[in-house]
Amino acid sequence: xxxxxxxxxxxxxxxxxxxxxxxxxxxxxxxxxxxxxxxxxxxxxxxxxxxxxxxxxxxxxxxxxxxxxxxxxxxxxxxxxxxxxxxxxxxxxxxxxxxxxxxxxxxxxxxxxxxxxxxxxxxxxxxxxxxxxxxxxxxxxxxxxxxxxxxxxxxxxxxxxxxxxxxxxxxxxxxxxxxxxxxxxxxxxxxxxx
Amino acid sequence: xxxxxxxxxxxxxxxxxxxxxxxxxxxxxxxxxxxxxxxxxxxxxxxxxxxxxxxxxxxxxxxxxxxxxxxxxxxxxxxxxxxxxxxxxxxxxxxxxxxxxxxxxxxxxxxxxxxxxxxxxxxxxxxxxxxxxxxxxxxxxxxxxxxxxxxxxxxxxxxxxxxxxxxxxxxxxxxxxxxxxx
Numbered sequence: 001x002x003x004x005x006x007x008x009x010x011x012x013x014x015x016x017x018x019x020x021x022x023x024x025x026x027x028x029x030x031x032x033x034x035x036x037x038x039x040x041x042x043x044x045x046x047x048x049x050x051x052x053x054x055x056x057x058x059x060x061x062x063x064x065x066x067x068x069x070x071x072x073x074x075x076x077x078x079x080x081x082x083x084x085x086x087x088x089x090x091x092x093x094x095x096x097x098x099x100x101x102x103x104x105x106x107x108x109x110x111x112x113x114x115x116x117x118x119x120x121x122x123x124x125x126x127x128x129x130x131x132x133x134x135x136x137x138x139x140x141x142x143x144x145x146x147x148x149x150x151x152x153x154x155x156x157x158x159x160x161x162x163x164x165x166x167x168x169x170x171x172x173x174x175x176x177x178x179x180x181x182x183x184x185x186x187x188x189x190x191x192x193x194x
Numbered sequence: 195x196x197x198x199x200x201x202x203x204x205x206x207x208x209x210x211x212x213x214x215x216x217x218x219x220x221x222x223x224x225x226x227x228x229x230x231x232x233x234x235x236x237x238x239x240x241x242x243x244x245x246x247x248x249x250x251x252x253x254x255x256x257x258x259x260x261x262x263x264x265x266x267x268x269x270x271x272x273x274x275x276x277x278x279x280x281x282x283x284x285x286x287x288x289x290x291x292x293x294x295x296x297x298x299x300x301x302x303x304x305x306x307x308x309x310x311x312x313x314x315x316x317x318x319x320x321x322x323x324x325x326x327x328x329x330x331x332x333x334x335x336x337x338x339x340x341x342x343x344x345x346x347x348x349x350x351x352x353x354x355x356x357x358x359x360x361x362x363x364x365x366x367x368x369x370x371x372x373x374x375x376x
Contacts, residue, residue, distance in 0.1 A: 025263055026260060037248060037249070043251070047251065051262060054263040055270065058263070058267050080361075084361055088359075091289075091368070116245055119242055119245045120245050120246055120247075123242060123245065127246075142243065170236070170239065174236065174239045178235075
């Protein structure tokens with residue numbers, strides 16, 4: 001999808017064609033969900049955030065002047081909503097009296113490789129430990145393979161800051177996974193003892 | 195093993211793929227064990243990240259997704275657009291108050307060694323019959339929280355209140371909570 005096609009859909013929507021909005025939703029729904037999930041690491045919360053992004057888009061489109069592409073706008077809205085969601089969760093979990101309900105982790109079926117599952121959890125933990133904006137930069141760069149310039153536009157930082165944050169995120173992830181590997185190796189050794 | 199070139203190059207190119215196609219660094223890599231070791235470490239990280247696959251909802255979900263968004267838009271447009279007097283200040287005040295009370299009650303421990311006679315012997319207080327009757331700090335905290343919630347926000351929980359705040363309000367709340375080391 002090119003920026004031109006995006007603009008055409010926006011123009012159609014502005015002239016009253018509601019189906020054009022549905023097309024925009026279909027176009028970006030999975031990408032928005034992917035970023036949302038990687039930010040919040042919870043399927044239901046990610047689905048909810050994805051809906052929220054498009055509700056915002058619906059409200060914003062009548063005033064959309066096309067300075068940035070719809071694609072950039074959708075990414076920016078997703079990152080901002082996810083960051084705010086994480087801040088809210090932080091406040092709720094911090095308030096000592098409110099005992100926010102912790103969802104028990106559902107056992108995953110059909111997993112034969114325990115180590116792969118452990119590794120996935122270790123990665124999820126490592127991602128969760130990154131500060132929200134750094135997390136967003138890491139996700140957009142590593143998983144979505146956006147350019148530094150695009151990310152800079154989305155998160156509102158300079159290209160240099162994006163590069164530095166991505167590098168820091170990589171180092172933190174490397175450190176976290178190295179610690180996990182040590183623990184895993186220790187576990188394996190323990191199980192190997194007679 | 196103290197060559198810093200790998201990190202410098204990685205910062206410059208921001209990715210292992212780019213590092214691999216940079217001929218000058220490729221030459222350096224061949225003869226530098228430190229950079230080879232770091233290249234292997236990062237390689238492991240990138241391999242590990244491949245295990246992090248996305249749990250994508252089924253196609254049937256995506257087929258109905260635009261309708262779900264529409265439904266949500268309609269719900270919002272049907273919602274009354276009134277805002278109470280003082281707008282968001284009430285939820286913010288309620289949250290700050292609850293947090294404040296919680297911190298105050300949990301931090302204030304009675305100085306049992308220096309109690310006055312009046313404080314030590316409250317003759318008007320009914321005698322505790324069981325351990326559960328004793329005013330334990332956690333019981334007091336829960337009670338006060340419940341009261342504060344009830345009085346200030348009716349049946350609305352603080353958790354829900356936090357979700358009613360706008361970005362701006364959330365920022366204000368965070369600032370107010372900063373002294374409490376949020």
